[in-house]
Structures are given as C-alpha cells and as structure tokens.
Amino acid sequence: xxxxxxxxxxxxxAGAIWVTLALAAAxxxxxxxxxxxxxxxxxxxxxxxxxxxxAYVLSFRSTPLLVQIFVLYYGLSQFAWLRxxxxxxxxxxxxxxxxxxxxxxxxAYTAEVMRGGLAAVPKGAIEAxxxxxxxxxKVLFLVTVPIAAxxxxxxxxxxIVVTLKATSLASTITVMELTGVAKDLMSQTFAVIQVFCMVxxxxxxxxxxxxxxxxxxxxxxxxxxxxxxxxSEIAWKKAxx
Amino acid sequence: xxxxxxxxxxxxxxxxxxxxxxxxxxxxxxACASLGYILGIALGFGLALAKLGRNRxxxxxxxxYTTVVRGVPPLLVxxxxxxxxxxxxxxxxxxxxxxxYIEVDAxxxxxxxxxxxxxSYSSEVFRGAYATIPEGQFxxxxxxxxxxxxxxxxxxxxxxxxxxxPGLGNVWIMAIKETTLLSVISLAELMRVVGLAGRTTGQxxxxxxxxxxxxxxxxxxxxxxxxxxxxxxxxG
Amino acid sequence: MRGRLVGLFVALSLGALxxxxxxxxxxAEVRIGTDGGYLPWSSMTPAGExxxxxxxxxxxxxxQMERKCRFTAQPWEGQIPALEQxxxxxxxxxxxxxxxxxxxxxxxxxxxxxxxNFAAAKSSGLSGKSSWTELKKALIGKTIGVQSGTQSQxxxxxxxxxxxxxxxxxxxxxxxxxxxxxxxxxxxxxxxPWIALTGSSQGQGIEILSPNLDFEQFNYLGVGVxxxxxxxxxxxxxxxxxxLCALKKEGEVKRISEHWFGFDISTKAxxxxxxx
Numbered sequence: 027x028x029x030x031x032x033x034x035x036x037x038x039x040a041g042a043i044w045v046t047l048a049l050a051a052a053x054x055x056x057x058x059x060x061x062x063x064x065x066x067x068x069x070x071x072x073x074x075x076x077x078x079x080x081a082y083v084l085s086f087r088s089t090p091l092l093v094q095i096f097v098l099y100y101g102l103s104q105f106a107w108l109r110x111x112x113x114x115x116x117x118x119x120x121x122x123x124x125x126x127x128x129x130x131x132x133x134a135y136t137a138e139v140m141r142g143g144l145a146a147v148p149k150g151a152i153e154a155x156x157x158x159x160x161x162x163x164k165v166l167f168l169v170t171v172p173i174a175a176x177x178x179x180x181x182x183x184x185x186i187v188v189t190l191k192a193t194s195l196a197s198t199i200t201v202m203e204l205t206g207v208a209k210d211l212m213s214q215t216f217a218v219i220q221v222f223c224m225v226x227x228x229x230x231x232x233x234x235x236x237x238x239x240x241x242x243x244x245x246x247x248x249x250x251x252x253x254x255x256x257x258s259e260i261a262w263k264k265a266x267x
Numbered sequence: 268x269x270x271x272x273x274x275x276x277x278x279x280x281x282x283x284x285x286x287x288x289x290x291x292x293x294x295x296x297x298a299c300a301s302l303g304y305i306l307g308i309a310l311g312f313g314l315a316l317a318k319l320g321r322n323r324x325x326x327x328x329x330x331x332y333t334t335v336v337r338g339v340p341p342l343l344v345x346x347x348x349x350x351x352x353x354x355x356x357x358x359x360x361x362x363x364x365x366x367x368y369i370e371v372d373a374x375x376x377x378x379x380x381x382x383x384x385x386x387s388y389s390s391e392v393f394r395g396a397y398a399t400i401p402e403g404q405f406x407x408x409x410x411x412x413x414x415x416x417x418x419x420x421x422x423x424x425x426x427x428x429x430x431x432x433p434g435l436g437n438v439w440i441m442a443i444k445e446t447t448l449l450s451v452i453s454l455a456e457l458m459r460v461v462g463l464a465g466r467t468t469g470q471x472x473x474x475x476x477x478x479x480x481x482x483x484x485x486x487x488x489x490x491x492x493x494x495x496x497x498x499x500x501x502x503g
Numbered sequence: 504m505r506g507r508l509v510g511l512f513v514a515l516s517l518g519a520l521x522x523x524x525x526x527x528x529x530x531a532e533v534r535i536g537t538d539g540g541y542l543p544w545s546s547m548t549p550a551g552e553x554x555x556x557x558x559x560x561x562x563x564x565x566x567q568m569e570r571k572c573r574f575t576a577q578p579w580e581g582q583i584p585a586l587e588q589x590x591x592x593x594x595x596x597x598x599x600x601x602x603x604x605x606x607x608x609x610x611x612x613x614x615x616x617x618x619x620n621f622a623a624a625k626s627s628g629l630s631g632k633s634s635w636t637e638l639k640k641a642l643i644g645k646t647i648g649v650q651s652g653t654q655s656q657x658x659x660x661x662x663x664x665x666x667x668x669x670x671x672x673x674x675x676x677x678x679x680x681x682x683x684x685x686x687x688x689x690x691x692x693x694x695x696p697w698i699a700l701t702g703s704s705q706g707q708g709i710e711i712l713s714p715n716l717d718f719e720q721f722n723y724l725g726v727g728v729x730x731x732x733x734x735x736x737x738x739x740x741x742x743x744x745x746x747l748c749a750l751k752k753e754g755e756v757k758r759i760s761e762h763w764f765g766f767d768i769s770t771k772a773x774x775x776x777x778x779x
Contacts, residue, residue, distance in 0.1 A: 084466060087440065088486030089479045090447050092715035096475050100677065103684035104472070118686055120670070142433070184337075184388075193341050200648075200670040200681075205340070209580065210671060213483065218583045221348060226343040233338035263678045278551040282550045350584050357589070453585075458680035463547050463576075466540040466676055 035211050035221055038174045047093040047232075049121070051191040052187060053128040060133030065140040086134035099199040116240040119205040124196035132189045141179025144170065165256060183240035188234050192256055200238055204228060210252055216266070278477075285464045292460035294480060299374060299456060303381025304442040310382060311389030318394055329390065336387035342448050345380045349452040349475050352376065366496065375452040377446065385442045389480045392434030396427045414448070429500045436493035440486055457481065532571045534593035535561055539576030540674065543695065543763040544597035544728075546638060556763035557595040561616065561730075565754055567746035572753065575760045579652075583608075585730065592739055594731040599654050601726075609734050612773040614756055616727030617693035617764065619655050619713040621647075622682065622700070629689060629712055635662075635720065638712065642667055645688035648678050654724050655691040658716065663724065682709065695764040729772045748777035 027035075044242060067079035086094065102108055116122045147170050155169040197206025208225040212218045274448045317329040336344065349371075375380045400423060408418035450459030461478045465471035536558060539547040545555040553574045565572035577585060580592050586608070593611075615667050621628045621638065630779045632638040643666045649655040651671040659669050670687065672678040675696045682690045683705060689712070700706040718725035732740055756769035 030438065039547065083488065084490075085483060088483045088490075090444055090482060092458070093475050093479045093482070096471075097479070100680045101472055101475075101762055109685060118688075149525065160687075180391075184391070187337055194340055194342070198673060198677075200672060202671065206671070210651055211423075212583070214601075214605055216583050218564065218580065219346070222343055222346055226339045228336065229340055230338040236335060237338065238335055282548075285549045288549055288551065289641060321634075346581075346584070350588060353588055354588075451578050451581040453575060453581060459578075463540050464549070466674060467542065467546045467548070469676065471676060471680075 027215065027221050030153050031215055033214065035217070035224060037205055038211060039204060039224060042202060042204045043228060043232075044195050045201065046202040049124060049196055049201070050190045052125045053132060053189055053193070056129035057132035057136055058126065058130060061136035061140055064133065064137040065144070068141070069144075073259045077082070083137050085133050087138065091128065091131050091192055092132045092198065093200060094131055095124065095195055097263045098127045098130075099123045107164070109154050120196075120201050124193075124199060127187065128165075128192060128196075131192070132185060135181065135185050135188070137147060139181040140174070143174035146177040161189070176244075179244050181248065183237065183244070186240065187236060189192075190233060190236065192231065198214070203251065206250070274470075277464075277470060278442075285468070287459070288455075288460045289477065292455060292457035293485075295374070295455060295487070296407070296443065296457040299377045299449065300381060300442045300446050301441075303378045303445075304385050306378070306382040307385030307438070307442065308389050310386035312391035312393055315393035316332075316384060317470055318390065319397060332389065333387045333390055334476060336383055341380070341384060341445055342451065344450060345376070345448055348380050348383070349373070349376045351463065356499070373452045374389060377449040377454050377456070380449065380480065381442050381445050384445055385438050388441060389420075389431075389435060389438045391436060391464065392431050395434065396430035397423070399427065399430055400426050406495055429497075432493060432497050436490060439489060439493070443482065443485060460498070507510065514691045516611050516670050522778060528570055532573050533565060533568075533593065534591045536575045536582045536585060536594045537561075537574060537596040537633055538579050538582070540559075540578070541596055542675070543677050545576075545595065546727045555596075555692060556615070556759060557597060559759045559763070560750070560756065561593075561595050563750055563759075564743055564746040568742045570742075578644060579713070586733060588612055589592040589733075592732065592736060593743065597653075598731050599652070599657070599727070601657065604731075607734075608732075609732055609740060610729035610770055611740055612747055613727035613729050613770045614747055614751070615760060616718060616725065616770050617654070617690060617768050619658060619724070620691050620694050620697055621691050621716075622709055624685065624708055625688040625710045627688060630710055630776070635714055635716065638714065639663070645687070648681055648687040648690040650675055650678055650692060653692070655693070657722065658691060658724060661686070661721070679706075695766075695768075698765055737752055744773075744776045748772050752778070 064082055067075040068083075070076055070079075073212045098117075099120065108114060108117070116126075150167060151169055151173060155165045192201055194205035196203050197209060202210075203204075206227055208221050212221045215221065238243065270388075276284065278286050314329045314332065317325045320326060338344055352367065352371045352473055356371065360367075360369055403425065405418075408422045409415075413416075415423065446456050447458040449456050450462070457478065461474045465474040467473075537553060539545055539553055541555075544557045544692055547553055552574060558574065561574075561729055575591070577594075582591070585591055586594055596617075596679065597617075598610075598704040600613055603641065605611075617702070621642075622630070629638065629641050632641060642663065647659065647663070648670045649659055649672070651673065651693040656669075656671070656701045659667070663669075670681070670750075672681070675692060678687075679685050679700055680691065682700075694711070694715075697709075697711045701709050701711060716724070730743060732743075733759065745758075751769060751772045757767045760766070
C-alpha cells in the first residue's frame, strides 16, 4: 500500500471513530437501565415478573447479537402495521436500531453481572445495617449497592469492552462505524490485512485506555486492606523456584 | 426462482433441503467451540498462574496478552491467525526450498482462535476466583505443615475451580459465539450455512430464526450443565 | 513450578502441531475462489455444490484450457488475502474491474457487464424521467441504497457524491428488504435483481426507474466484471483470456448469461487480446 492510500485510509477511519464511540456511548447507559430493571424484576415477589425477566436474560444471552440485530432491523420492518405506527420513526433509523438491539443484548449480560455483584454482598453487612435501624431503602443505597458495585466492577468493565467491540456489527445494518468503513476501504483498495491491522490498532487503543481507566477505578474503590499482593505473597513466597 | 419454494421443501432432509447442511454446520460449531474451549481453559489456567506468580516479567507478558486479545476485535484474531500461520509455514518451507502453497486447515485455525480468546478471558476468571479465596485457607494449610506447593494443589486449586465455575460458563457462551465469525476463513460452521441458505433461498428470516432457536437450545442446555456442576461442587 | 509451566506450554504447542494438517497442493490444478452467496453470479445448493453464472463460465473456461479446476467457497472479505497468499489462483463472482483495484491485483478481460438502474416504490414520484439529468434533480436529498463494492457504488460516488445519503449493504437481499420497508427512497443495482424483485409477489409496489444508465454515457461503467488474479500469474491470465475470447466468439457467454440473468450481459471480445 502506497503512502497516499495509507493516508486516505487513515483519514477515513479516523472519521468513523466518532460513530463507534457514539454507538457505545448510547448503548451502555440504556443497557444499564434495562439491566437494573431486569435485576429488580428478577428479585421481585411476583412470579410473572421474575419469569419475564429471566426469559429476557436467557434469550438475549444465548443468541448471537448478529441475529438479534438482523431480526430487529430487517425482521420488524416486514410488518406493515408497524411501519404505519409511531414506532417506525425510531425503527426507520439504522443507528437507532443498532442502539436498541445492542442495549437489549448488553442489558441481559449486565443483569447477570449485577446478580453476581449482589450475591457477593455479605449477609452480615446487611444485617448490621438493619440492626442499626436503617430503613430498607437506606440499606439498599448505603450498603448493598456500594458493595455490590465494587464487586461487580471487574465483570462490568469486561462488558463495556465487549460492547465497544460489538458495535462493529452495526455495519451489517448500514451504520458506517469503524468496521463498516474498513470493509468499504478493503473492497476499494484490496489492502485487506493492512486496513484490518489499522482498524485493530484503533480498537486496541480505545480499549486499552478503557481497561486501564477502569482498572484504576477498581483499585480506587478497593479498601486498602483488601488490595492485592499481600495474600499472593503468602502463597508464593516459599514456593520452590 | 428458489424464493417461491415452500417451507417444507427448503427445510427438507436430502439433497434439495437445508436440514442436513444445518446439522453438519452445528456439528462443526460444537466441535470447534468445545475443543477450543478445553484447550483455552488449560492455557488460561497457565496464564492465571503466570499473572499470580512472583516473576514480574512473566506476569507482565501474561497481562499484555490478555489486554491485547480482549482489546482487538475477534474477527481480526481469526484473520491474523489464519493468514499469519500460513505465511509463517510457507516462509519456513521456502527456507527448505519448497515454494508451493501450504495451509493450516480452517478448522485447526478456528480451534486455535477460540483457544486464544477463551484463554484470555478464563485467565481473568481464574485470577478473580483466586482472589476471593479467604486468607484463612492459606494460613490453615501452612499450619497443617503442608509445603506451599502441596497446599496450593490440594487446598487452593480445587476451591479455585469451584469459584471459577460460573465465570467459566460465560466463557463457554463466548466460545460458541466466537465460532460464528469463523466463516471468513471458509469454515462451514452453523452461521455460514445459515447465511448461505438465507441468501440462496431468499428466505433469510426462516434461517436466522432457526439459528436463534438452535443457539438458544445449545446455550440453555449447557448452562443447565454448568449449574448442575456448580451445585454438585458446593459443599458445607 | 516454573518447570511445570514450561512443560505445559510445550505440551500445548505440540498438541497444536499435531492438529495441523499442513497440506501441500499440486500446482497443476487451477484453484478458484468464489463467494457462494451472491446470486446469480455465484451461489450454492444445499448439497454443497456451487452454481451460478460465474461458476458455469469458469467451468467452460477450464474445459477450453483443458485444465482441471477446483472451486472453493469463501466469504468475500477472506478471499483477497487468500488469493494474495496463494490459496487461490483466481477469484470469480461478479467482481467489478476498477483502476484502484488494478493497482494491486490484475484482472482477466471483462466477460460481463450488467446494466444498472434505479428502482423505487411506485408511489415515490420518481418515475417517468426521460433523462439522467432529470432523474438526478429528483434524487437530490434522498436516501439511496447500493451494494458495496459494485458498479452502482462507483456510480453514486461519481454522480451524486455529497448530494444524497448513501447507505451501503452487504448483499442484494438486505437492499431489497430496506427498499420494500421504505427505509430507502430509491436503490441502485444491476437490472437483473430488479427484474427478479418486481416480478415477485412482494415486489409489486416497486418499479424500475428510467432511464437506463448505459455504458456509453458513463464510460467508467463500461468495463464490467472479470476474474481476479495476482500480478505474477501471467501465464494463467493469458490462457484464461484466450479461452474467454473463444467462448465469446462461440456465443457461449451470451447463452449462459441469458440463462442466469434473463438477458445478454456478455461484453465484446477485447480486440487487444483476441485480435480483430
């Protein structure tokens, strides 16, 4: 690939970074809200709510995102009544469809992350808070949520990175994010491996920044006495080299 | 035009229907995912040990590996593996005077890709599991007079596996989904068959719907197995 | 401990080596790569057999060259690096010849050129335009879909860049679905997929827009599709071209194109290659 082509490719790709970031930025909060609702419903006393939420989590975790996007975008548009309803204003737009499909998917995964975080909250802490006379709502927001959030953060940061990478599937429904632009450039220039390596470097850069930032957040939220190192030193200190 | 064939004809068993190719595709998917998953867990366990070990360089290398594999789109891992291994093999062969084309077959590359990705994720799962083992356990085996190595093998590792099980279940789902991308290197797994069938019959929804159901069943059944294993391993 | 780790890695890499079935191939066979999901150029039957215009033509070429051929289906993204690395000798399947692409790889002579047309819903008010200038005026500001990597995409870049919203699709089916759903005001593609769509029951509301965008008016469209090869494969390209010359002369290309497209898409024999 000559210099001119490389420059052209880089400029085109740089322009698409924003679309990728916008997709992720719109998807993550929506997915988080969906996950919170699902988590609440799964803990609810009503059987029907629990069942709906569990079915949602199971079905969206077990089918490939590609299929979900495809069905939401091309599948729903088959119905004439839907095309005449107000929902079509939103569903007509590829970007909106991509965000909805990805939010539903990441919401299901995030619900699992939340469940894991909640399960890791020691019962003693909750009982202690109750014994101090805190109201259930206060117990939830002052004790349960902070502890659960810290426990769930590593898994949630994983989910953030996965979502960012998953935005690449939006190109299958004509959203021209990084991968979509890259595919077009590959088809024009035939420099498949080179273009792909450039895209990968961009994804890697974004994700590394994300991973490092989330890791320092994790460390910041961990109390001093629980920070890593001490225990592994007990284990390995005497291990034969 | 094929688009007007009935559903029954499209899904029939035999030369004209797509049932058999779909089933073969499913077989390839399951074989590739499970082989890659088993190898990936073994490699991931090694990586977790490397990260927890005292040697700072080995730990750093393991961390870089995990970050890179997690940070790069999975499709690229597959691409680079396929064209990279072929290129490397041909380069070596050229040194011996052979100039033809050599290829590592797509299935092997698929297994390798699933292995690398699930190794990266499972190493984090193992590391997390290790971190949640209470400190008392370490002090307990030391008090029993076990040597560190014996203690790790007999006391810590079994617990590590038990604690890692839910996380490993997620890695399995990821392994299955990873295989959906392997069609680019001409591996005829389920998703490739679905795409081809959808396009040639002009009935994409029938096949994408079928794919959704098949993957759902596959994941639901294996999740059950993981939950059962978790319950079995829970004691006390 | 470290000794064990090294042992583990050695065992794993040995396992990987055993799993490799490195196979060396004979050079005598012509290895042809194609997509298999790109009707009517290249598609696949449930039994796993490749069919389509390009497949049938390539088989005839192989017969003409008196060489054995083997076809492999692989999605488009993977084909180019595989060709460059030597997995294939030639790629076929409706691949448009462009100057940009010729920088890196070389093409056989063109063997087909599918005329392109816009299509839109009958209610769109875009029909009945007598010239391209008139249609162009009506299209400004609209959302138009094309399949990526095709002549249609190049047409959009040359004629309507910046004046319409272009959406790129992986395949014709997705393009059809969005045109039917009304997400697109119009779509540009080869005439044969439009004939198929407007002839089907679901495509009754769609019409092919005049005028035909012919090759004389837009000469960059005039090249058509060809087989794609590495630049160093001179020998095969010459043989392939000679075979194409003969097949064109015999009217074979015309015959199979009528079978797959419903009309003649074959291009004239290149006088530089085939002689006068």
